[in-house]
Amino acid sequence: MHAITNSGWVEVVTGCMFSGKTEELLRRVRRAEIAGQSVAAFTPAIDDRYGTATIGSHAGRRIEARVVDPEDPAPDIHADLNGEQVVAVDEANFFSEPLVEVCRDLADEGRRVIVSGTDQTFRGEPFSPIPELMATAEYVEKFQAICSQCGEPATRNQRLIEGDPAHYDDPTIMVGAEESYEARCRSCHVVRRD
Ligand SMILES: [Zn+2]
Incomplete structure (x- = not known):
């Protein structure tokens, strides 16, 4: 994956449950941190399996994340950002539609936005807002x-x-x-x- 000069972008990591999406998100975040880039991570206020402010994979690796309102994430995310080059959003399927705009705005500001979430409901239907994010992202990777x-x-x-x-x-x-x-x-x- 090449860096886009002077511009941000959105990348989506998706697939069904147990496909390693969060592991992949954490891998990308770690690589950015190793390169000295600053990262802000966000997760919706629903899943507190690993504490209220951490993104944890089933493999046990974890990073600190700010828990934000899934119905209206923009104020929380913008208030929390402080010049980070990389923004990571986990469990993105639990957010409502405004997340698409938030990701667009963050990319427009020049940030790399990494979004992870499952793309289908248990009914096998598109799980909004992941399909919208996949359509508007520069990069999409779907895991099995x-x-x-x-x-x-x-x-x-x-x-x-x-x-x-x-x-x-x-x-x-x-x-x-x-x-x-x-x-x-x-x-x-x-x-x-x-
Ligand atoms: Zn089968």
Whole structure:
């Protein structure tokens, strides 16, 4: 990947869950830091698996991140920035549409913007705002996991509720239900519609 002289850009790291997106984001951030570039990292105020202000991969590497409002991220992000050349945004699928504008503005200001997030819902449909970011980015890299059922490359997020495939109409958050996710290929991905 070459540097664009005197201009920023947006790069999107996407794919299904367990495909290594966050690892790749962290790898890019580390390389920038090794080169002496300053980095600001942001994550939505939803997932606190690794603490409220860290981006952590399943492999255990982590960086400090500012937790921002996913519905209106612009004020938090702009208030936190202090001349950083690189901006990293993890779990970008949990942000709403304004994130696209924020990333555009940051790139217009000359920054390198690295965005990571899954591109499909559990229904196998586009997961906004990732598709919009992919369309307007300079660089897109899409990773695959390994299908938990057949071992082929996996691109989809299988949602399970009490161990069974979720129904198309199931709400995003089901209070009291035990739910989990698996990476699956197109053939093994199941969305109940009965
Ligand atoms: Zn499969």
